[in-house]
Each structure stands twice: as C-alpha cells, then as structure tokens.
Amino acid sequence: MVVAAMLLSIWVVPILWAIITSLKNEKEVLAYPPTVIFTPTLHNFHEVLFGPTNIVSYLTSSIVLATSTTVLTVLLAVPAAYSFARLKLPAKKPMSFYVLATQLVPPIGLIIPYYLILNRVGWLDSYKGLVLIYLTFSLPFAIWLLVSYFEDIPREMEEAALIDRASRLQAFWHVVLPQARGAIGVTVIFVFLNAWNEFLFAVVLGGSNVSPVTVAMYNYINTEQTQWAQLAAAALIAMLPVIALGIAAQRHIVSGLSAGSVKGVTRR
Amino acid sequence: MSKRGSVKLAGVGKSFGSTTVLQNVDLEIAPGEFFSLLGPSGSGKTTTLRIIAGLEVATQGSVYMDGNDVTLLPPGDRDVAMVFQSYALYPHMTVFDNIAFPLKMVRTPASEIGTAVRDAAARVRIDHLLTRKPGQLSGGQQQRCALARAIVRKPTLFLLDEPLSNLDAKLRIETRVELRRLQRTLDVTAIYVTHDQEEAMSMSDRLAIFMDGRIVQVGTPEDVYTRPATSRVAGFLGNPPMNVLPVRLSGGQLLVGNARFDAPRLRPLGEREVLLGIRPSEIILGTGDVEATVTLFELLGEDVIVDLDLGGELIRVRVPGRSRIEEGTSVRVGFDPQKLHVFDRTTGERIDI
Amino acid sequence: MAAPSVAVLIASTTLPLVYLVWQSLRSTNLAMPGMDHFVGAENYLRLWHDGRFWDAFGFTIIYTGSTVGLQLVLGLALALLILQIPRAQWAFRTVAILPIVLSPVVVGLFWRTLLLTPDFGIVDFASRALGLGSHNWLGDPLLARISVTAIHTWQWTPFVFLYLLAALSTLPADLYEAARIDRANAWRRFTNITLPLIRPAIVMVVILRMTVALSAFAAIYAATGGGPGTATEIINLLAYRVSFAELSLGYGAAVAVVLLVVTMVVAALLFRLRRAL
Numbered sequence: 001m002v003v004a005a006m007l008l009s010i011w012v013v014p015i016l017w018a019i020i021t022s023l024k025n026e027k028e029v030l031a032y033p034p035t036v037i038f039t040p041t042l043h044n045f046h047e048v049l050f051g052p053t054n055i056v057s058y059l060t061s062s063i064v065l066a067t068s069t070t071v072l073t074v075l076l077a078v079p080a081a082y083s084f085a086r087l088k089l090p091a092k093k094p095m096s097f098y099v100l101a102t103q104l105v106p107p108i109g110l111i112i113p114y115y116l117i118l119n120r121v122g123w124l125d126s127y128k129g130l131v132l133i134y135l136t137f138s139l140p141f142a143i144w145l146l147v148s149y150f151e152d153i154p155r156e157m158e159e160a161a162l163i164d165r166a167s168r169l170q171a172f173w174h175v176v177l178p179q180a181r182g183a184i185g186v187t188v189i190f191v192f193l194n195a196w197n198e199f200l201f202a203v204v205l206g207g208s209n210v211s212p213v214t215v216a217m218y219n220y221i222n223t224e225q226t227q228w229a230q231l232a233a234a235a236l237i238a239m240l241p242v243i244a245l246g247i248a249a250q251r252h253i254v255s256g257l258s259a260g261s262v263k264g265v266t267r268r
Numbered sequence: 269m270s271k272r273g274s275v276k277l278a279g280v281g282k283s284f285g286s287t288t289v290l291q292n293v294d295l296e297i298a299p300g301e302f303f304s305l306l307g308p309s310g311s312g313k314t315t316t317l318r319i320i321a322g323l324e325v326a327t328q329g330s331v332y333m334d335g336n337d338v339t340l341l342p343p344g345d346r347d348v349a350m351v352f353q354s355y356a357l358y359p360h361m362t363v364f365d366n367i368a369f370p371l372k373m374v375r376t377p378a379s380e381i382g383t384a385v386r387d388a389a390a391r392v393r394i395d396h397l398l399t400r401k402p403g404q405l406s407g408g409q410q411q412r413c414a415l416a417r418a419i420v421r422k423p424t425l426f427l428l429d430e431p432l433s434n435l436d437a438k439l440r441i442e443t444r445v446e447l448r449r450l451q452r453t454l455d456v457t458a459i460y461v462t463h464d465q466e467e468a469m470s471m472s473d474r475l476a477i478f479m480d481g482r483i484v485q486v487g488t489p490e491d492v493y494t495r496p497a498t499s500r501v502a503g504f505l506g507n508p509p510m511n512v513l514p515v516r517l518s519g520g521q522l523l524v525g526n527a528r529f530d531a532p533r534l535r536p537l538g539e540r541e542v543l544l545g546i547r548p549s550e551i552i553l554g555t556g557d558v559e560a561t562v563t564l565f566e567l568l569g570e571d572v573i574v575d576l577d578l579g580g581e582l583i584r585v586r587v588p589g590r591s592r593i594e595e596g597t598s599v600r601v602g603f604d605p606q607k608l609h610v611f612d613r614t615t616g617e618r619i620d621i
Numbered sequence: 622m623a624a625p626s627v628a629v630l631i632a633s634t635t636l637p638l639v640y641l642v643w644q645s646l647r648s649t650n651l652a653m654p655g656m657d658h659f660v661g662a663e664n665y666l667r668l669w670h671d672g673r674f675w676d677a678f679g680f681t682i683i684y685t686g687s688t689v690g691l692q693l694v695l696g697l698a699l700a701l702l703i704l705q706i707p708r709a710q711w712a713f714r715t716v717a718i719l720p721i722v723l724s725p726v727v728v729g730l731f732w733r734t735l736l737l738t739p740d741f742g743i744v745d746f747a748s749r750a751l752g753l754g755s756h757n758w759l760g761d762p763l764l765a766r767i768s769v770t771a772i773h774t775w776q777w778t779p780f781v782f783l784y785l786l787a788a789l790s791t792l793p794a795d796l797y798e799a800a801r802i803d804r805a806n807a808w809r810r811f812t813n814i815t816l817p818l819i820r821p822a823i824v825m826v827v828i829l830r831m832t833v834a835l836s837a838f839a840a841i842y843a844a845t846g847g848g849p850g851t852a853t854e855i856i857n858l859l860a861y862r863v864s865f866a867e868l869s870l871g872y873g874a875a876v877a878v879v880l881l882v883v884t885m886v887v888a889a890l891l892f893r894l895r896r897a898l
Contacts (some may be wrong), residue, residue, distance in 0.1 A: 004702050004709065007695075010718055011779060014736060017743055021735055100667065104888050105638065105838035107862045109877040112644060112870055113637035136633040159323050161355035164370035164417070165344040174369070178360040197724035199839035214726045218843060228734055235727050246722035250714055253722075257784050 022232035029228045044233035054170040058216035069134040073191045074141045081146035102140050125207030138191045149183030186256040213238035273299035273424045273457035280329035290315050290481045304460045306469040307478030348425040355410050357402040366400040370421045388420035408439050420522035425459040464506050497517045499611035502545045510582040515544040525579025527558040533605045544597020545609030548586035645874035664875035681855040685834040691774045696781025719777035729843025732772045762852035769853045788822035828891045835884050856880045
C-alpha cells in the first residue's frame, strides 16, 4: 500500500506542482528552495483569462476545432461503421486491416503533403481546412472503434424490428442506435480528446486564424520573458476541458482502452 | 376457423455458397393450424421458419401465403409475427414500448395503441409489468413480453422459434399449455420450431419432422408416433425413444444377438437383416421366451426405466409401478408381435407388415 | 452507406503518401520556389551518408526501446500492485487518467519549465536534496536524452497501467486457488499463470505504445526542440526540422518516408508476433 502510494506520487506530484505554481506570484515561483507554503493568489488566472495577452481567442479556436471535428466524425462514422458491421462484404478483412494501417502512418509523413495540398486550395489557416485534415485521422479511428461495438449488437433485435414492419432505417434508429449509445459516447470522448490535444497539425497548418490552445502554449514559451506562473495557469485552463472529461468519463475511457484494443488512443 | 393464414412451401431449398442446408421442402399448412417443425439441431427447421418469415430468401422453390407468392417479399410486408428463441426484446424500452413497437411502426394512433397493448399484455398476464424494462423481468416474464409483442398486431401468421428452450422444466410445461390455449383463442395459424419432441407432440395439430435438411415425415402426432416413417424418426420420438435394434429374420424368428424370439407375423419378410423397432412401454417383463440382464435401473416417479442387455444389444423398458429390480439380475423379456415396427437396414425406411 | 466514407478514407491517406514519396524524389526548397527539380534517389543517398540522420536513427531506437520497456515494467508492476487493493483502485484510476488526457505539448512544456529547470524546478531541487547536485537537465545532451525519455514514460505508463489492470481483472480467481493448492509460490504463480494469460494484452499494449513512441513529436518539440543541437532528435523531429526549418522539403520527405517504412516494418513484425502467440 505504501509502495503504491509512493509510486502514485510520481504522477500526482507534477500535476500538483503545476497547480501550486499557478497559484503563486511570479517572484514566489523563482524562489529557491521551492516553497509549498505560501499565500495563494488567483492573479495569474485572471491575467490569463482577461489580461492583455489572454488566451480566450485560443480557447475559442480549440472549442470550434474540436467540436466540429467531433460532430462531423460521429455523423459520418456511425452510419459507415454500422454498414460495415452488418454487410457481408468479402473485402471486409483487408479493408479493416487497411483502416488499421492508416493509423500507423506517422503524422510527419502526411504533414508535408497536407501542407502543400491545403496551400494550393487556399485552405491553409482556415477552419474548413483543419477540420478536414483532423477528419482524416479521427474518422478511421472512430469507424474502427464503432464497428466492433456494432458487431456485438445481436442481429435478432433488428430482425424482430423488421418483422414488426420497421424499415431498415427505422430499425437502425429505434433499436440499434439506443443500444450503441455507450459506444458512441466513448467515441465522442476519444475523438474530442485527440482533436483538442493535437499540436503538430495545428501548428503547421494553422496560423493566425486557427490557433488552438496547444499552439498558444507553445507561444508562451517563446516570448522573451517567460512568466512561469502565468504559463502554469494558462496550461491548466487549456487542459481543463480534457481533464474534466477524463475524470468524469474515466470508466468509459478505461473501457474504450481495452475494447478490442483501441489503437493509439491519444495524439503523440 | 378463419380462412386466412394458409402457408404453402413448394420445393423450397436453401444453400449458403456450396453448403446446402435445406432441400425439397414441401409443406401445406391450413389456416388456424398449430404446426410444428421438429428435428435435431442443424436439421433445417429454423432455416425453414426464417424463410417463411422472410429473414432468409430461399435459393430454390417458392413460398405462398393465402395463395400469394411471397418468396421475395420482405418480412415487414408479410403480416407475420415472430417470437425469437432469445426473445429479442428491446432492452432500452419499457415493456409497454416493446409491445407497442409494431403498432408504432405502422403509425397506429396513440389512443389505439394504449388499449391494444394493455389488451395483449393482459392476455399473457403481464399487464402489471408495463413500466419495467426487460432487464428487470424474469425469464418467463420476458418470454411473455415477446409473446405479447407478437400478438398485439393480430397477425395472420404466428412464428415461434424454440420459444420455451430458455425456461426451466416446470415453467416450460405450464407455458406450453398457455401457448396452445392462446393460439386457439386468437384463432391464428402458428408454426412452431422445436427440437423437443414431447413439446411438438403435445402441442401440434400436425407436425413435420426434419432431418439433415429434408422433411422425412409429415402428419398428426398420432401418425408419426404409431407409424414412424424411418428408423431415425422412430428413434427420435418418445421418452425414452423407441428401441431400434439390428436383428436378423430367419424362418419366422427374430435373432437379436444370440437371443431368439418367435415372430410368426414376420415370416412373410423372409430371410433378411432388418432394423426392429419396439417401444419401451411395449416390452413385457417377467414372461417371454428370452432372458436378459438388467444393467441400469431408474426410478421416474410413477414409472421405472430399466436398461437391459438383450443378447448384446441395449434396450430400454418403461414399466409402470415402483418395484425395484436389482442391477445384474436376469429377467424374462417378451413383446407383443402386433407392436413391432420393421425398418429396412440400409435405408431406414419403414417396411409395412 | 459505408462505401463513400471508406473511399474518402482510402483516398485521404493513400494520396498524400503517394505525394510524399514523389516529393522525396525531388529537390524542393521553399526558399527558392522556382528551383524544384527531379533528383531521383539523390535524397536517399544523401540520407545514407548523413551522420545526423544516423544519429537520429540510433536515438530513435534507443528512445523507443527504453520508453516502451520502462512503461511495460512500471505499468505491469503498478497493475499487479493495485490489483491487490481493490478499494484504492478508483483513486489510482482517476490519477492515472490525468497524464493520458493531457496534450503532449503541454506535458513537454510542464516538464521543461516547472520541473527540469535548474534553480527552481523541483526535479533539480530533489536531486540537490538527494546530494546529486544540480544539473542542466535539458541542456546537457545525455541528460536531455534521458529527460525526454523520462517525460514520455511519465505520460504513458499510466496507459499501460490501466490497460493491464483491466486485463488482469479478467483473470479468474479460481486458477490461483488451484495453483495454491498445488503448492505454487507467488513467483511461480506469476510466471506460470499470470504472464501467459495476459501475454496477448502485453503484446497489444506494446504494439500501441511502440507505434506512438516512434512518432512522438509534440512533447519532445516542446521540451527541447530536438536539442541541444541534435541530441534529442528522433527521426520524426529530424524530418520536421529539415522540412520546415531548413525548408528542404524533398530531403525532409525522404526522411519521413524512411520513418514510415520503419514503422510499418515494426508494426508488421509485432502483429505477426501477436498472431503467433
């Protein structure tokens, strides 16, 4: 038990330290030895949210980007995964292997072509451009996740609905979809997480228009005078949605991790 | 008896790729009949039912309902209702919504739905459970919910796929009776799939016996019981099933292993090797020409079942009464010559004598 | 319903890849747009002779191997430990979720600024307190490499922990009871029952973590940018820097292609291993 607690602290301490730092004022942060007892202040959070260089626009950018990606992904992936699961295609096995393979491609390999393609179409630094690119990695992932869930729903229920005079669409809507709620929930969580946390694509393909918090974080470091406490505060705020999501939905996340071996859960 | 609800299958067959699961199925079912499809697992009876339902399409032959060719018609257009072996209840809906579902799909007005659902639920005695979800019901209650969903539409045809197999023995017997009564009250044609021959025999007006994807016999329970068409059918019906032994006929005598029985009635069949069928309840212990050794004794309540070694062959005898017979002892065995069934040794077909 | 999505999917990944390979056969310099021309395998030859590339290659292997190995050992140890304490599991699960849901770029930044900075970073403080003195955790090449490996391991060990904990929880208790009756001690029980039964899970999680480690980008970029110099440059980063810092897209593309091939090969091997088990 003690050993476990000690090991656990390896992960708790850094996060705790970030919280502590964000509550200090700048001078306090630079103190040596590092203090744990001090008078906390919310000044940093205030600055980060309302000050001259606030991150609100970045937050908005992240929200728009992540939400659009998630919504579009789910809208497209659910019908696709359902058909995939139900259809008896001979091409099914190589197809799913291919979908898997697309997940293995290192993003760096795609960044360059994507950059050039978006440039040519004039969609660089635009939401439609970035959401499109984000879709290229969330869609296969979502489909893969959902297909195994759909396959687990017994066919007999849909057959019963068909006999009860439902059309295929009605059967899908009334019978299958409610059953898949949990799966769709897990998918939403993972897709949102990945989209919110994405950095590489955002920094290369985005710009002044589309600048999510992950990029903002990076910019904080590049300014001459790094304000550590503000950085900590900014980072915490930037990560707040995903942390909240993580804690609230932890059971779903854990089930998603092990469900038929979920591939590369979060962005590198 | 209603005029609607007749079903006819003509030359129906089903193959999956190179595997044929069903061949040459010809059936005619009259309106209002309770018709069972009986057979061991994998014999094609469920496939036949699903073809009638429209969930599978026959690769050969045609299906007719009330004279109309429905072979290619989708299930929703056939006016059939089905109870699945797993019940296939919608777990996220209440019992009420489950039963109401078929009515909702044809846009029945809400006022009518309420009455119809309550009516159906009352018929199967689950009207007090309408607000529960399937996960909160017992097995028997779930089954009745599935039934209610099927009858609420007042269908022309009622299909049941081993609906009782998930119930415990006692419940199964009670529900059997209820089902039959329900079918009669509703006056609807019912096609019932089961591998339990007792069920089929007790519930059906007529039945079809399936083996290896073909129908081997069609008839009333009495027909199939008293005159089984093949040795396999004979060995399938009854509890315990009919004893089917390889015997040699010679000069009006039966040779079972090294035991001999006089059987003048069989003399016209000449010298040959046949399969002999004799029911456990039609073997007489205590008198007769031959001695056999008792290998097992089972007390079943009002009857006993005795396993005998007769000239090297195992036969089972069912005798009323409760007197114990020691294993290892010898008893005399005889049978009523009128009660013998004879089958061809190679084809298994019945030989009439 | 599936066909169009799948078609789009395939198009969206295959086309860029084809483009990438084509690009790698050309010399493209973004600073001199008019000068693009086809150079065939020249980029690859340059690669072959480039010391920086081989350094990156070597480090990538060491980095990937050590972080996945550490994640596995630590994650498994933790999972085994926590398995014994059912009541604490909720707490551990919550804590474990946190590092995983953070953006790697944020994690890299956290470590760089708050933990590893000499003077007030707590890692530095801890090392001084333990008598190991202060060091330039991110400035010294060897230490930077260790730090970067540590950061990745820190973030992803909880994943392995959660994954293996879930797998371990599915093992039936009566197997162990039977083993106890057969007088197997704890170590024997571990090697003869636990390990073989969770082997598929272990292989799967190794596959997952390995592919992620090979393409790790954001955390290292945020922590060291690939430095000092090129010390913490894994192939991924090298490709990025060459393409966008030096604007040599052709060469960068070639590096990316090599990484792609390496990843595919590793994944293929691991999958084959998985099927063999």
